[in-house]
């Protein structure tokens with residue numbers, strides 16, 4: 001699949017420093033920041049610095065180094081915000097919306113990390 005990336009999307013503008021963000025963690029290939037409209041006491045967005053539209057684009061287009069950096073950064077974010085179970089945290093949920101049916105609002109791949117309360121059951 002050939003993806004067209006919109007360089008004017010809000011997360012691209014955050015990555016260029018045109019819009020401020022409340023950073024939780026920054027690594028070589030990844031940025032994590034608090035969501036502007038939190039849906040739970042903990043709501044952090046983790047994004048790759050590379051120009052990827054969604055999970056499929058990232059998984060097929062990013063290097064192994066970028067993917068490893070992103071995955072480890074996301075796990076580190078969970079520890080930083082105190083959500084990691086077994087390390088004093090109460091747990092968390094990761095979500096990535098893609099496309100129309102997934103109701104993806106921002107066309108730059110991102111992982112939501114939600115926690116800080118017991119989240120409603122989504123899958124039965």
Ligand code: 5GP
Nearest residue numbers: 010021033034035036037097103104105106
């Ligand atoms: P999506 O529906 O694309 O998975 O989620 C996009 C998320 O980005 C939403 O939860 C929304 O609140 C968040 N968001 C949109 N604009 C901004 C912004 O300018 N700054 C931050 N920190 N979050 C944003």
